[in-house]
Amino acid sequence: MLTSLAAGIALGLSLIVAIGAQNTYLLQQGLLRRYVAPIVAVCIASDVVLIACGVAGLGAVVADRPMLPALAKWGGVAVLTGYGLRAAWSATRAGTxxxxxxxxxxxxxxxxxxxxxxxxxxxxxxxxxxxxxGTAATRYGAYRWWFGAGAALSSLLWFTALGFGAGRLAGVLRRPGAWRLINGVIAVTILLLAVRLATMPLGR
Structure with a gap:
C-alpha cells in the first residue's frame, strides 16, 4: 500500500512539475496574488478527476476513438496560441x-x-x-487506487506550493520592466508549447 502511494507521488510530481501552460498561468496569478485560491482549487480538482479516470481505465476507451484526440489537439493549439499572444502583447506594454x-x-x-x-x-x-x-496504475493491481491517491496528493502539494508560494516573490517584481520580462518568457514558453502540440503526431 505505502509502496503504491509513494510511487504515485513520485510519478505524479515528475509529470506535473514540468513547465506547461497550467503551471505558467498559476505562477503568473500567484505572483499577482489574484484569485489564487480558486485557481489552485480548479487545478487540483481537475487533476483528481483526470487521475481517477485514468486509474479507472478511461485511457483505453479514449485511445479507441481517434476523433477525440484530434479535437483536443486543435482546441489546445487554439487556446495556447491565444494565451501566448496575449502574454506577448502584455510584454510590449509598460512594466508594472x-x-x-x-x-x-x-x-x-x-x-x-x-x-x-x-x-x-x-x-x-x-x-x-x-x-x-492510468497505465502505470495497472501495475499495482488491487493497490492501483493507492497509486492514484499518491498522484493526486502530488497535485495537491505542487499546486498549493506554486500558487501561494509565488506571492512571496511579488515584492521583488515592482521594478520597471520586471513584468515585461516575465510576460516575454511566458509568451515564448506558451507559443513553443502550441507549436510542439500542433506538430505532435496523434498516434503518440
Whole structure:
C-alpha cells in the first residue's frame, strides 16, 4: 500500500512539475496574488478527476476513438496560441506589478475559466494524467487506487506550493520592466508549447 502511494507521488510530481501552460498561468496569478485560491482549487480538482479516470481505465476507451484526440489537439493549439499572444502583447506594454493583459479586467470567473481552458483543452494533460498515469496504475493491481491517491496528493502539494508560494516573490517584481520580462518568457514558453502540440503526431 505505502509502496503504491509513494510511487504515485513520485510519478505524479515528475509529470506535473514540468513547465506547461497550467503551471505558467498559476505562477503568473500567484505572483499577482489574484484569485489564487480558486485557481489552485480548479487545478487540483481537475487533476483528481483526470487521475481517477485514468486509474479507472478511461485511457483505453479514449485511445479507441481517434476523433477525440484530434479535437483536443486543435482546441489546445487554439487556446495556447491565444494565451501566448496575449502574454506577448502584455510584454510590449509598460512594466508594472500588474501586466496589461490582466489589469483591471479579468474577474474571478474569467480567471477560473482560463484555468479550466488551459487544463481541459490541453491534450498533454490527457497523455500524462489519463494515459500514462492510468497505465502505470495497472501495475499495482488491487493497490492501483493507492497509486492514484499518491498522484493526486502530488497535485495537491505542487499546486498549493506554486500558487501561494509565488506571492512571496511579488515584492521583488515592482521594478520597471520586471513584468515585461516575465510576460516575454511566458509568451515564448506558451507559443513553443502550441507549436510542439500542433506538430505532435496523434498516434503518440
Amino acid at each position: 506589478l500588474e501586466p496589461a493583459a490582466v489589469r483591471g479586467a479579468a474577474g474571478p470567473a474569467a480567471a477560473v475559466g482560463t484555468a479550466l481552458a488551459l487544463t481541459w483543452l490541453n491534450p498533454h494533460v490527457y497523455l500524462d494524467t489519463v494515459l500514462l498515469l
